[in-house]
Amino acid sequence: MIQSGPLAGLGFAWANASLRSHVVSQRDIDENRLIMLYSVPLR
Known part of the structure; x- marks a missing residue:
């Protein structure tokens, strides 16, 4: 997860399933997913 700057709160995750x-x-099935995460502070 990016800690500072204009992209603060943005992160990525990789998921793989077979x-x-x-x-x-x-x-047979192979699946790959790139997941983009964005955190929003709730105040």
């Missing part, structure tokens, strides 16, 4: 199936009619 699903492997032994069933012939189902495909």
Whole structure:
């Protein structure tokens, strides 16, 4: 998370998931997500 400057409160996270199936009619799935986080102070 960025601590100071015009982008203060902005952060990033990376999420990865994999699903492997032994069933012939189902495909293997790989998923990647880049998540942008922004914190807003509540006063």
